[in-house]
Amino acid sequence: MKRRQFLTTGGVGLAASTLAAPAIAQSMPEIRWRLTSGFPRSLDTIYGAADVMAKFVSEATDGKFQIQPFSAGEIVGTFQAVDAVGNGTVEMAHSSSYYYVGKDPTFAFASAAPFALNTRQQNAWMYYGGGLDLYNEFYKKFNIYMLPGGATGAQMGGWFRKEVKTVADLNGLKFRIAGLTGEILSKLGVVPQQIAGGDIYPSLERGTIDAAEWVGPYDDEKLGFQKVAPYYYYPGFWEGGAMVHFFFNRQKWEELPKNYKAIIQAAAGYANVDMVAKYDFKNPAALRRLVASGAQLRPFSQEILEAALKASSEVYADLSAKNPDFKKIYDSMASLRNDSYQWWQVAEYTFDNFMIRSRSKL
Template sequence: MKRRNFLATAGAGIAAGAIASPAIAQSNPEIRWRLTSGFPKSLDTIYGGADFLAKFVSEATEGKFQIQPFSAGEIVGTFQAADAVSSGTVEMAHTAAYYYVGKDPTFAAAAAVPFTLNARQLNAWQYHGGGIDLVNEFMAKHNLYALPGGNTGTQMGGWFRKEIKTVEDLKGLKMRIAGIAGQVMAKLGVIPQQVAGGDIYPSLERGTIDAAEWIGPYDDEKLGFQKVAPYYYYPGFWEGGLTLHFMFNKAKWESLPKHYQAIVQAGCMAANQDMLAKYDAKNPAALRSLVGAGAQLRPFSQEILDAAYKATNEVYAEISAQNADFKKMIDSLRAFRNEEYLWFQVAEYAFDSYMIRARTRG
């Protein structure tokens, strides 16, 4: 390149840079959002998803985009988070969509419903099976936009004040259980109760409820359930993997610069993976500790699982007959589940089964 042409080209580049710098600065506006969580700060893993995203977004935008998390009850309660976002009281929430099953059962299908997908399969459905688009087709009707923001993995079946061996033992039991699972358990004779996480222990202690499901060993130990309900059942067939969501006010989301949206999307995906990894890392020691402290670990009987599976299909048919949004989402989940287990039974199940047997042999 001739010297004159080089200098001309370099000069043009410098001039372009001088123009671009303020333009770039203007495209990174200072934004301050409030996030209401559906969980107390004491539950560091599930509440921690909000802190994770806030830190990620702040660092990725050099502090230009700040999200301030608030725990459940600081702005609104656990069961009001979605409404607060929809109305614009706050810009976003981090919560479990099935808390709003009373508003529409399709919310529950977006989070966790009985006998569908485990955590890995849910992520596959959401990111590569059309799940995120399907969820947001529904969420838009409530002025919301939602992205996966955490997963608990398969949950435990909960804490019971007495031993449960048969379906008959479930009848008349007052149980804290959320979402569609409550309708399923009601078919088995359970009286479902909607109780926020922070109120479960005193409700069990007073005998207001006879049983409660929450998440799994790490969180359950923090809440001390083993002190008031010693029988700890598994698996939580109603939550093969609970997807938590970051819910955004739809208009606020759409007003974000595209590169801010991309940063938030990346942060949500990272938070989603981080939460599952934390639970997988922390649950083993917590389970060992709970059993050491007297928790009586019990599997649900085949009779109970079979009865619950039958009741689940009945509930899905009943809701689907009246709710097209729910039918569309549950049909997608079930079709994806059937394909996933065609694969999982070949390699995953065979490998895990062998490794579990090998571990017990030492």
């Protein structure tokens, strides 16, 4: 660029930025929002994504936009968060969509469901495969708007007071399980129990339930499940890549200035990446500590996995026949999953499988 042209262009840019300053200031009003979390504050990683997001928004707006997170139960309970957002009790929530399948089973796939997506596939579907648009069209019925707000990676299958080797061992088992999985496992004899995270330990300790799943080693260690149920099963085939979400009251979202929306989108995206990175970093050491303290790792048998897969297919077919919203979203998810695994087996799976078998040589 020639010097004269640079100075001319730079002068115009400087003048424009100077003139624009009042307009920028006017577009950054003072806003105070409350966020209700679906999680207890003690779970610093899954609850912590709300703090990460709120801090990002505050710093990006010089403190003009403040979001105050509240843990589950401080304003409303875990399973009332979406209602509180939709009716305007709070402006937003941080929770998992599948907690609300009682409203409509379509809520499930935004988070996770048996034999659905892993974390990277879930992100691919949400951001590029149409998943986010499909869900925000669906969520209009509930007066909410959603952005991805975290992921756990593949979860563990949970803590059991006794071993479960066959499908027959599941008969009558009272199992704390969330989302659609309860309905699916009930076809195998399980008695599903929906219990908020903070209430799982006392239920397991008292024998009110026989087994419970939460997330994975880091959170499970914090909640102390190894003290009351020794058998630690894997994988959590119902949560291959569970996603957490920021839910917004739709009117409040639409009222935001354009720049505030952009900042929230960036903050939510950062929180989404940050959560899974934390779990990937913290889970290995936590698993070693759990095993050292007596936890007994057990894989679910092929018999159980195959039976659960069959039951899942039956439930999905039945719901698709009755619920057009469910069918539209399930078909979209399943299409991406099947295409993705064709690619996954070529590079990702081959590389990971080789590296796992080669650990002793590294």
